[in-house]
Amino acid sequence: MRARFWLTLPPRRTPYYSRLVSDQGPAEPTVSTAWAGGLDERARRVVRSHVDRSGAQGAGARVRCRYYYDDLYGFIRSQVAPGAAVLDLGCGDGTLLASLQPSVGVGVDLSEATLARAHARHPDLRFVCADIEQLPVSGTFDYVIASNVVGYVIDVLEFFRNLAHVVGPSTRVIVAYYNFAWEPFLRLAERTGLKSREPLQNWLSRLDLANLVELADLEPVTSGYRTPLPVGPAWLTAPLNTMLSALPLVRRLGLISYVTARPRGPNLAPRVPDPTCSVIVPARNEHGNIRGIVERLPRLGRHTETIFVEGHSTDGTAEEIQRVIDERPDLDLKLFRQQGVGKGDAVRKGFEMASGDVLMILDADMTVAPEELPKFWSALVEEKGEFVNGSRLVYPMEQGAMRLANLAGNKLFGLIFSWILDERVTDTLCGTKALWASDYRRIAENRRTFGDFDPFGDFDLLFGAANLELKIREVPVRYRERTYGATNIDRWRHGLLLARMAIIGARKLRFR
Known part of the structure; x- marks a missing residue:
């Protein structure tokens, strides 16, 4: 698939104003800057504050939980073909997006400070400071990534519905989140300082995610769990996770919950009009x-x-x-x-x-x-x-x-x-x-x-x-x-x- 899209960023909110023009010529940019009516502004402020803090600690968190992030990013890489057009929602400092080796990579995040670091590290990628629920990007991408962000979204169904603006007939939407069976252990890790504290997040199981993507005219292609052992030296945990993830009951205890989906619906344009x-x-x-x-x-x-x-x-x-x-x-x-x-x-x-x-x-x-x-x-x-x-x-x-x-x-x-x-x-x-x-x-x-x-x-x-x-x-x-x-x-x-x-x-x- 060839990506055809453009994006704009309100210059008042970030210095990284950027515009992409499709191969069919320039389009008039439109970005909605108004919050959807009735959404919880206090919750948004809490999320924005947390994103700013966690962005500053991003590299340190990946060092402390190196195996977890290596496994998560490796899993996403296994589904994304190099040289594709990729949209990363909640991109942080751009580490995951850059590792996917996109021909065109666009990252969206709330934190200006985090995106400043992302832009300095990966000048070949485009970054947009905006709420991912507003999605100020239009056109089609080969892959849309939402890794560990759906927990912070105020209206999850509306978030998935808005993805209709950036998907084409063969786009893959990859959603990764944590398994709530791990909630007691994660809270304990926060109290003991082994993990940074998080605001209260949405309670979404793998089946909840699959249900939501279907309501948004996306069809789950595959879903599951992985990484029952998220910490430890890779030489030990990697083979153990490989074995445990294949066992029918144990695999449900994996920390990572994921759904990969594709577009569907009556308004979806044909992949090839009148094919041979x-x-x-x-x-x-x-x-x-x-x-x-x-x-x-x-x-x-x-x-x-x-x-x-x-x-x-x-x-x-x-x-x-x-x-x-x-x-x-x-x-x-x-x-x-x-x-x-x-x-x-x-x-x-x-x-x-x-x-x-x-x-x-x-x-x-x-x-x-x-x-x-x-x-x-x-x-x-x-x-x-x-x-x-x-x-x-x-x-x-x-x-x-x-x-x-x-x-x-x-x-x-x-x-x-x-x-x-x-x-x-x-x-x-x-x-x-x-x-x-x-x-x-x-x-x-x-x-x-x-x-x-x-x-x-x-x-x-x-x-x-x-x-x-x-x-x-x-x-x-x-x-x-x-x-x-x-x-x-x-x-x-x-x-x-x-x-x-x-x-x-x-x-x-x-x-x-």
Whole structure:
């Protein structure tokens, strides 16, 4: 996403007057300086006084609680792509914002003194002295961060509703707050001088935050707790937190409560107006299915491109694809020869050559019918999900479509991978998938996180989508028996590969 926004700051309140102009030209700035009617002015003064004091102690607090801040900032960094446009609400001295390496970074905070230090340390970033509830910023950012600030907000629902002015279709809103199960311990730490004193804050659980973002036309993508042990040497607490955060009950005791959300609602502008589609068809020894695919494949969006990636077939598949291409010049059909091996390599080759806004995968065996693809298209384009995965395990299957051992293995690995991804994924090996091309490029850029480990292509995409906190949704499909050729799946050898991928996924996602 390219950020398009401008901001202004009333010069009477801070020396850091700044204005950003969108790439569509300058816009007339408007900033509301009036407090919303009926809000508690005394509470605002208390918050402002606390922000000034804590701003002066900011660096010292991070030193005293170094592990906590390192873990919190590291967690937020794991969700923010470098080079993005980032808005940090309650930015303090700009340490977190600078660590995110934004191409455009804007921080908003109440304390002029704190922002003076932030400006001196990070002159490449923009800082605004204002109440985050007024939000004197307009346009769209890739990420909006609200770390440890919602407790001070006078009207939390209005705060979240105002974010509508700074989010676009693929913006992520990341909210972090403390878990109120820790309230007695934090009060004790304040009394003993281990922690600076705080004014009375809003009582907001993780579920409260999720409820509020939904009321504000934001959809929670993921939420949870982390850091059950917030103090101690990193060499000891880091591995302990990694292990404890993966345990179902213990993880709820984490000090950090978080919600990551994305925009939704009837007034949300489409991510891509009238998008195009590329359907990738990996094909190895599928000669008898090629014509059926071309004849039955629905037209999707403004333009549909079908890319066959042929993988060293011995039955004349490549030649059949070329014949069909020659016979149907009215369709946008393309053929590429796979240089590597495996379906995963073929999918990556097809995605690399695709020109569509939406990318889909259709297996050439036609065990999932081409007529199912409009369901995936609708779920993606209507923003019901950002990574749409098929599930073959809902409807009764045709006899012989899936062996009993394969069915049992799929159900078992579905449970395992649902736990790893923290998302319900019932069918990890369904070949039919859909995602935005822009999101795939982000997955490809972050592929080094997991390495080139996946011969199927399914887990490369699933793990990548989960790592980027994309909204994963499943579409049930009917699974049919093959009418041509033989399966390329070796259930026992590939079962061991699945176990290996489960270990990789757990290590990189669940135990990170």
